[in-house]
Amino acid sequence: MTELLILKDKLQNLYARYDMIISHVLKFAAALVSFLVIRGMTGYNATASNIFVLILLSAVCAFLPGGVTALAGCVLILLQLYGLAVEYAAVAFIVLAIMLLVYFIFSPKTSYVLLLVPIFFIMRIPYAAPVVVGLTAGLLGIVPAVFGTYLYYMMNFCSEFALSAGSFGEGDFIPKLTFIMDNTILNKEMLVMSIVFVATIILVYVIKSFSMDYSWVIATVTGSVVEAILVVMSHVMLSLDFNMGGLLIGTVAAILTGLVLYFFFFSVDYSRTERVQFEDDDYYYYVKAVPKFNMAKTEVKVKKINSRTDDEKEQYDPRDVYGHEEGEVEPDELDRQRAYERDVVDLEDEE
Amino acid sequence: MVNKRKVRLMARTAMYEKHEGHDELKNAVYYRGDYVGMHMLFAGIGITLGYLLCLFLVFVYRFEFIVNNLTDINYRKLGSTLIIIYVLLLIVFQVIAYFVYSIRYNDYQSGLKFYINRLKKIDKLGREEKEEE
Numbered sequence: 220m221t222e223l224l225i226l227k228d229k230l231q232n233l234y235a236r237y238d239m240i241i242s243h244v245l246k247f248a249a250a251l252v253s254f255l256v257i258r259g260m261t262g263y264n265a266t267a268s269n270i271f272v273l274i275l276l277s278a279v280c281a282f283l284p285g286g287v288t289a290l291a292g293c294v295l296i297l298l299q300l301y302g303l304a305v306e307y308a309a310v311a312f313i314v315l316a317i318m319l320l321v322y323f324i325f326s327p328k329t330s331y332v333l334l335l336v337p338i339f340f341i342m343r344i345p346y347a348a349p350v351v352v353g354l355t356a357g358l359l360g361i362v363p364a365v366f367g368t369y370l371y372y373m374m375n376f377c378s379e380f381a382l383s384a385g386s387f388g389e390g391d392f393i394p395k396l397t398f399i400m401d402n403t404i405l406n407k408e409m410l411v412m413s414i415v416f417v418a419t420i421i422l423v424y425v426i427k428s429f430s431m432d433y434s435w436v437i438a439t440v441t442g443s444v445v446e447a448i449l450v451v452m453s454h455v456m457l458s459l460d461f462n463m464g465g466l467l468i469g470t471v472a473a474i475l476t477g478l479v480l481y482f483f484f485f486s487v488d489y490s491r492t493e494r495v496q497f498e499d500d501d502y503y504y505y506v507k508a509v510p511k512f513n514m515a516k517t518e519v520k521v522k523k524i525n526s527r528t529d530d531e532k533e534q535y536d537p538r539d540v541y542g543h544e545e546g547e548v549e550p551d552e553l554d555r556q557r558a559y560e561r562d563v564v565d566l567e568d569e570e
Numbered sequence: 571m572v573n574k575r576k577v578r579l580m581a582r583t584a585m586y587e588k589h590e591g592h593d594e595l596k597n598a599v600y601y602r603g604d605y606v607g608m609h610m611l612f613a614g615i616g617i618t619l620g621y622l623l624c625l626f627l628v629f630v631y632r633f634e635f636i637v638n639n640l641t642d643i644n645y646r647k648l649g650s651t652l653i654i655i656y657v658l659l660l661i662v663f664q665v666i667a668y669f670v671y672s673i674r675y676n677d678y679q680s681g682l683k684f685y686i687n688r689l690k691k692i693d694k695l696g697r698e699e700k701e702e703e
Binding site for chain 1 (some may be wrong): 572576577581583584585586609612613616617619620622623624626627630631633634665667670690695
């Protein structure tokens with residue numbers, strides 16, 4: 220445990236110092252993995268499957284906000300599906316457009332969930348996805364998680380569709396569309412998984428926001444177990460197939476993923492080195508601000524903010540700080556308050 | 571001479587401008603009503619287009635049925651059902667948009683308060699410096 224804590228500490232310091240490099244590298248890696256996963260599942264379009272194109276695109280995404288990666292992923296998926304069948308791409312495009320219109324108007328910052336969910340599916344640990352989404356994005360992640368599930372099942376159906384595509388004639392536009400929609404949007408398995416995911420995300424989010432010790436850990440474990448129960452119940456009730464071993468492994472993976480995330484990402488203050496520029500009448504300033512890591516100090520500060528009341532102001536005695544002078548009268552309430560604000564509050568604000 | 575207090579305050583202010591302030595300052599120029607109203611309008615347009623796309627998907631999915639029963643469909647009933655669903659959806663989304671953007675606007679305002687306070691302090695320090703010279 221001590222070694223883990225030391226490792227965490229080292230990570231924190233490393234990130235504080237080299238955040239410029241690390242965050243870009245992580246973004247690049249995340250984008251590349253997503254794009255490769257998409258390529259692995261589809262691969263019907265030569266350009267969108269070209270590894271150099273993908274690397275180049277990931278490099279661009281590394282320097283742009285996270286939403287761009289999600290958007291690029293969606294475009295790649297559409298291109299791949301277009302290579303397979305125009306109808307397929309059309310259905311996917313309309314569904315994605317609906318999501319863009321009604322959801323991303325509200326919250327563009329959770330778009331990463333859209334690619335995260337299919338990646339968890341492909342890594343064979345889909346059950347970890349809602350736990351992670353509940354812990355990070357919270358309730359805002361529900362809608363992209365549902366659409367992410369849809370994206371996975373849509374890509375999953377590709378190979379099956381490719382096999383049966385030959386049975387359709389040249390002008391069979393409508394039957395093709397109906398066939399695709401039956402197996403993607405109206406896929407029972409997908410709908411069941413979406414509902415289970417939504418329930419799990421809400422549960423994890425609610426437990427996480429309780430103000431008790433280890434609420435994150437409790438949320439992770441409870442969420443994963445309840446999710447497993449829901450999966451079994453729903454699949455048995457609708458007589459769908461599911462793999463018991465996979466479910467057990469998936470649940471354990473979900474708990475582990477949640478705990479690892481908690482330990483390395485959320486219980487750590489990844490403050491970053493800040494580089495800012497500004498000027499006043501006399502100088503240009505190029506400031507590099509490196510965060511200090513001092514737990515004890517932070518805790519004291521938090522306590523001060525919460526416990527300060529008017530009583531403290533009224534009992535503050537400037538004479539203790541500046542010393543007595545002969546014949547000085549006892550300061551009244553207003554004097555004490557003013558002195559307190561001057562000496563304590565103003566100083567803290569600056570720090 | 572470089573004033574340490576001032577540099578510290580200015581650095582904090584610059585960090586705010588770079589991160590949280592980036593969005594907040596852009597939106598804080600609106601009045602509350604304008605900000606919330608503008609986003610409710612966008613949400614309304616979004617839901618309208620989304621609803622039309624949904625209808626299109628349903629239309630394509632049931633195309634065969636629709637073509638076969640062109641004459642038997644009760645268009646008045648169908649039309650009124652679709653409009654009622656649309657109005658309900660619109661109301662729900664407008665209410666959600668109202669709450670989401672009101673809360674966001676309040677958050678922006680509280681961030682902005684700190685920012686303006688800091689600016690005032692910097693200004694005060696700057697003036698004191700000038701007087702000393």
